[in-house]
Amino acid sequence: MDILNMDACAQSAALENGDLSAAELMEATLARIEAVNPAVNAIVSLRDGERLMEEARAADNAPRSGWLHGMPIAIKDLANAAGLPTSMGSPLFAGQVAETDDTMVARLKAAGAIIIGKTNTPEFGLGSHTFNPVHGATRNPYDLSKSAGGSSGGAAAALAAGMLSVADGSDMMGSLRNPAGWNNVYGMRPTWGTIPNEPEGDMFLHQLSTSGPMARSPADLAGLLDVMTGADPRLPLSTEAVKTFAGINRAPKNLRIGWLGDWDGAFPYADGIMDISQAAMVQMEGLGHKVETLNAPFDAYAMWQSWNDLRSFAMAGKLGPLYADPTKNEYLKPACIWEIERGLAMSAMDVQRASAIRSDWFRRVTRLFESMDVLVLPSAQLWPFDVEWVHPEEIAGQAMDTYHRWMQVVVPAGLIGLPVVNVPVGFSADGLPAGVQLIGPRGSDGALLQLAQQWHGATEWPQKRLPQL
Template sequence: MDILSMDARAQSAALETGEISSLELMDATLARIEAVNPQVNAIVSLRDGDRLRDEARAADNAPRSGWLHGMPIAIKDLANAAGLPTSMGSPLFAGQVAESDDLMVARLRRAGAIIIGKTNTPEFGLGSHTYNPVHGATRNPYDLTRSAGGSSGGAAAALATGMLSIADGSDMMGSLRNPAGWNNVYGMRPTWGTVPNEPVGDMFLHQLATSGPMARSPADLAALLDVMTGRDPREPLSRDAPDTLAGIDAAPKGLKIGWLGDWDGAFPYAEGISEISQDALAQMAGMGHRVETLAAPFDADAMWRSWIDLRSFAIAGGLGEIHADPTKRDYLKPAAVWEIERGFAMSAMDVHRASVTRSDWFRKVTRMFESADLLVLPSAQLWPFDVEWAYPESIAGHAMDTYHRWMQVVVPAGLIGLPVVNVPVGFGADGLPAGIQLIGPRGSDAMLLRLAQQWHSATDWPRAQPPKL
């Protein structure tokens, strides 16, 4: 088997037994990047090949430091990796070289990973479409005229094309879910706090975004998640979490799955999105699970208002200093300016009211999980769109009133920090991939991964239909 088509754990096992060397894996990885990255533009800031080969040789001659020992990985270009640029897709930071690793990156290094470069992302991670003025757009490997999604679009496209076997990502508004669905791979948003955020700035108020794993199998998701997780004493809202890889092959039985459909018409879907999602659920029912269609459990408009207010509040907190500097403000894309100025215009009571709505939704969904083990929604409301667009302005005749309204389907889980696994569910009439979100209660990460692995064993979409580049 081509070593680049192997799952990450299979590569790791082959390295451990000496079946392959880290140098062989590095050579194959660099050759694949040279062959396909010019078409998709997923890997950016690639390090010098000779230095990477030297590090691979060193790994071959060193004791194993973890399951990632000697394996290439590229870090999403929002996180700091010592010695590599962290552009965040912004001209303001192009060429800025990180002096130290972020917490999550340091954990990957300690497990033996060799960091080869970065994966592309939208400017500051804003918008589920990976394009920016520093590195350009990442293209979907299933159709190079289409978007790879975002903001972890570079990571997802790199996985789909075999340039990486494992990748990190981050998710505020679907950034681990939408690109995974659009690239026929797996992406996981863990329970909020499981992967600690950086212990800098405010560490209490902004509970929306989290880092998480991406892979071509749920078992690889679990293995990488177990490296990324764990309480950090400097991060007050981080949490301990049990290993998720242990028991990954214990297929769950008789789960009660709630299908939320289009939220009683609140979420417009492109033709075929609902159908492919329900086909997947019918297959899950055939695996012994019980699927029930549920009525919309909460006011979608109230949830959306809560979301956009809390999101703008968080973004204004993060980017407000840049906006305040007139020499830098013009370098911000319109979506960032819109978010920041919305955040600045809010009162403390506006934020309070948004958080009360969030709390009401959490109370409601907690009651729902008394009678359902998990909930399901599509991972995106439409198929991958034209890579030249900034964002889709309508779905099925419904106008989108913001740059991110087309991703409203990811808000129910993201607003309250629930764990979600995207699983690929096949292809539409145009040969484009889709996924669904498996959404569980807080702390149900291991259960979701076991269901995803059961699904993977029955379907294996990433290997069944890889992109043809």
């Protein structure tokens, strides 16, 4: 078997027992990147190959420091990795080299990972389509004319193309779910607070985004999640570490799964999305679980307004200083300016109302989980679209009124910080991948991963159908 198509856990075991060296793995990784990355454009800011080979040989001669020892990984270009540029896809930060590692990156290094470069992302992570004026667009390995999704599109495409075996990502509005679905891999948005953000700026109000793992198997997700999690005493809302890998192969039985479909017509879908998702629900029943079709449990419009306001509030708080600087605001893309201006125009009571709606939804879903173990929605409302588009303007004849409305299906979980795992569910007639979101109550990260692993054992989509590059 090609060592680059092995699961990360298998690579790690081979490194530990001496069947594979870190130098061999690094050499193969660099060769794969050289062969396919020019077409896909998933890896950016790649480090010098000779230096990386030196670090791999050093890893071979050093005691193992963790399960990632000697394994190559690239960091999403929103996070800081010391010595590498953090462009965030913006010309304002192109070439700006990080002096220190973010907490999550430091944890990966402590577990033995070798940082080889960055993965591409849209400007400031805005929009579920990975393109920017610094590094260009990332293309879908299953069809190079299509989008890889985003904002963790570079990470997902690198996994699908065999350039990485595990990757980090981040998710505010589906950024670990949509690209995973569109690249036939797994992506996990963990319970909010499980993976600490950086102790900078406001640390209380902006509870929307989180980092998370991506991989070609749920076991690899669990392994990476266990490295990334853990409370940071500098952060008031971070939580204690979750350990999910040890129980990953405990197959769940008789789960109650709630299929939310199109949310009583609120979410338009492209042809085929509902069909492939519902077929996956039939397969879930074949694994011994009970699937029930649910009515919409909350007002979709209220949820969308809450999301829009809280997201714009967060973006204005983070990026407002760039907008206020006349020497910099001309470099911001329209979606970024739209978010900031909305946020700046809000009153305190606007934000309070949005947060009250979020609270109402959390109370409602908590009651829903008394009768359901897992909720399911598609990971995206349409198939991967033309890579040259900025964003889709309509779905099934329904106009999209914002740059991100086409991703409304990810809002129910993201708005209230629930854990979600994207699982691949197959391909369209044109060979384009799709996925569904497995959503659980807060703290159910391990249980969701067990269900995903059971699904993986029955389907193995990432291994069955590799991209032909």
